[in-house]
Amino acid sequence: MRLQTGEIRSSRFWLDTLSKIWAWLFLLGMVAFFSVAGDGFLTPFNIQAILANMAILMIIAIGQTYVIISGGIDLSVGWVMGMAAVISATVMNRLPESSPLWLVVLSGLFAGLLAAWIAGLVNGILIARLNVPPFIATLGMFGIARGIGFLLSGGMPVPIYVRGLGFLGNGFLLYHHPTAGWSFLSPPPGLAQAELRNLTGYFPFVVIVMLVLLVIAHITLSRTKFGLHTYAIGGNKEAAMRAGIPVERRLVAIYLLSATFAAIAGIVYNVRFTNGAANAGEAMLLDTVAAVVIGGASLFGGAGTVIGTLIGALIISVLANGLVILRVNPFWQFIAVGIVIIIAVLIDQAREKFAQE
Amino acid sequence: MMEKQNTGTQPVLQAVNLTKRFGGLVAVNNVSLDIYPGEVVALAGDNGAGKSTLIKMISGVYRPDAGHIYLEGREITMASPLEARSLGIETIYQDLALCENLDATVNIFLGREPTKRLLGLFKQVDRNLMLAESNKVLDRLDIHIPNLRRPIRQMSGGQRQAVAIARAVYWNARLVIMDEPTAALGVPEQRKVHELIHTLKRQNVPVIIISHNLQDIFAVADRIVVMRRGHKVGDVPAGEVTDDDLVAMMVGSA
Ligand SMILES: Nc1ncnc2c1ncn2[C@@H]1O[C@H](COP(=O)(O)OP(=O)(O)OP(=O)(O)O)[C@@H](O)[C@H]1O
Numbered sequence A: 001m002r003l004q005t006g007e008i009r010s011s012r013f014w015l016d017t018l019s020k021i022w023a024w025l026f027l028l029g030m031v032a033f034f035s036v037a038g039d040g041f042l043t044p045f046n047i048q049a050i051l052a053n054m055a056i057l058m059i060i061a062i063g064q065t066y067v068i069i070s071g072g073i074d075l076s077v078g079w080v081m082g083m084a085a086v087i088s089a090t091v092m093n094r095l096p097e098s099s100p101l102w103l104v105v106l107s108g109l110f111a112g113l114l115a116a117w118i119a120g121l122v123n124g125i126l127i128a129r130l131n132v133p134p135f136i137a138t139l140g141m142f143g144i145a146r147g148i149g150f151l152l153s154g155g156m157p158v159p160i161y162v163r164g165l166g167f168l169g170n171g172f173l174l175y176h177h178p179t180a181g182w183s184f185l186s187p188p189p190g191l192a193q194a195e196l197r198n199l200t201g202y203f204p205f206v207v208i209v210m211l212v213l214l215v216i217a218h219i220t221l222s223r224t225k226f227g228l229h230t231y232a233i234g235g236n237k238e239a240a241m242r243a244g245i246p247v248e249r250r251l252v253a254i255y256l257l258s259a260t261f262a263a264i265a266g267i268v269y270n271v272r273f274t275n276g277a278a279n280a281g282e283a284m285l286l287d288t289v290a291a292v293v294i295g296g297a298s299l300f301g302g303a304g305t306v307i308g309t310l311i312g313a314l315i316i317s318v319l320a321n322g323l324v325i326l327r328v329n330p331f332w333q334f335i336a337v338g339i340v341i342i343i344a345v346l347i348d349q350a351r352e353k354f355a356q357e
Numbered sequence B: 001m002m003e004k005q006n007t008g009t010q011p012v013l014q015a016v017n018l019t020k021r022f023g024g025l026v027a028v029n030n031v032s033l034d035i036y037p038g039e040v041v042a043l044a045g046d047n048g049a050g051k052s053t054l055i056k057m058i059s060g061v062y063r064p065d066a067g068h069i070y071l072e073g074r075e076i077t078m079a080s081p082l083e084a085r086s087l088g089i090e091t092i093y094q095d096l097a098l099c100e101n102l103d104a105t106v107n108i109f110l111g112r113e114p115t116k117r118l119l120g121l122f123k124q125v126d127r128n129l130m131l132a133e134s135n136k137v138l139d140r141l142d143i144h145i146p147n148l149r150r151p152i153r154q155m156s157g158g159q160r161q162a163v164a165i166a167r168a169v170y171w172n173a174r175l176v177i178m179d180e181p182t183a184a185l186g187v188p189e190q191r192k193v194h195e196l197i198h199t200l201k202r203q204n205v206p207v208i209i210i211s212h213n214l215q216d217i218f219a220v221a222d223r224i225v226v227m228r229r230g231h232k233v234g235d236v237p238a239g240e241v242t243d244d245d246l247v248a249m250m251v252g253s254a
């Protein structure tokens, strides 16, 4: 008898440990593999590219992390992002040409946020107040945001005609040129067009935006009442209510937050690709849920971290980048991510089953 | 003996002529109940006798259709369980209402977490204070739980019950209500809960306990209130009745 419980204990311990660190090991293994097998994988240039390419995914996945910890899911993130991108692109184009760049970006951001907040508010009220299952409420919003995005853009990407926008979206904090030396925020002045090729940038703006949002979201989730309540609601909503947590308000805030991050991602897309497309975030549903779940969150609610999600997003981004470097058809990425997400959920379920015994 | 001791002290809780109807059914019919400081009162009765309904009126879940409730002499009306808690009436539900993914300290403070400013920037939950205070209250109840930072999910049923009780006590409960606290527990853990109830009693906190388990009742109760079909049919000191007397009252053959 004694032995048996001992055995169960220790296998539970291993399972628990495994479920906590497998994603780190997986990431390390992948990095090691691509470093050996792929040419030019482990270079500062490529690492920055990986980080810049995952910014949009990571920003949306932050919101998805809160939602999934609270025991829900937000299926609408990708299309809310696209809708925000289209609206913000349209607004940016309408502003007078003489407007300063920061005003253009802020106006676009605000317009995109406004639209996304309506979507998030509707999601939140449906789920918190009217008890619609998150899966259904956000599936409805998936369709609505998609329709609005396509209607407003006529089904075509909206090119943005704002000078300097692309430079901002693809810009760096620091530049280095072999002869002209270092410069801050913009390339050294007076470089010939042909010389720009030899320029190296460090710290892409979009990566900095991503890191700032990530740090704020991590601190909020791990240290504030709001964060703690998010875990409590996901763990036992009934208990959270009886304990006096304003569950409805918290849930509305969580879905608003998710929509907010989707809109910010939409604007990042705008400045990076100088257009707004309704389907800009089409891959985001699969990728964000994958990142969150790989990162140790439970689809049953109550568990997950922003740092875990970062690992998940890194895995997806490294995978995509590595496959390109190995000249594998990039469509394999979808299959690989699909497989990884299923593995992650299986681990989560095994852990849950053990916990109930 | 008990009666004499009670005269002179004011009851903590007085329920007077409480009635609750559900459609045509009178679930609780004109029931009165006094609870004195440090007293453990067991509510006994067959299934559907009205025990839970009576408790729910006292803990703010239902509003009585008739009757009054007095807490330390002052009439109270409660619109929600939350209001009852803020008045010091703590109910420990059978399903415990704990967040299993969170640790004991968080559960004790859930909904009322202390915060401190970090770098003057934002208010962060003060986990160290929660741990220190949790240790204090658990010590007071003579509960020993190794590693309070483990999620509740990894604790035994008795330890969970202890956390739920500690939560009630920490917030200065003036009355603790327990609905079937030992239903899901093994014998050693039932003992532990009995000990906890005795500890509460020593600290002068009165307890109302609903139980179907006669052993439970005789192990902890000072007084037994028996209900049958919505009526109160008995109110006796625990020392003056036997199992058989109780069963007879419950089924109505006495
Ligand atoms: N919300 C409700 N709506 C309608 N009828 C109810 C409701 N709650 C209780 N009743 C009825 O009131 C009567 C008393 O129920 P109550 O739950 O108080 O009994 P109990 O003594 O707690 O029984 P048990 O020992 O089975 O828990 C029962 O006939 C029950 O069916």
Ligand SMILES: [Mg+2]
Pocket: B051, B052, B053
């Ligand atoms: Mg009952």
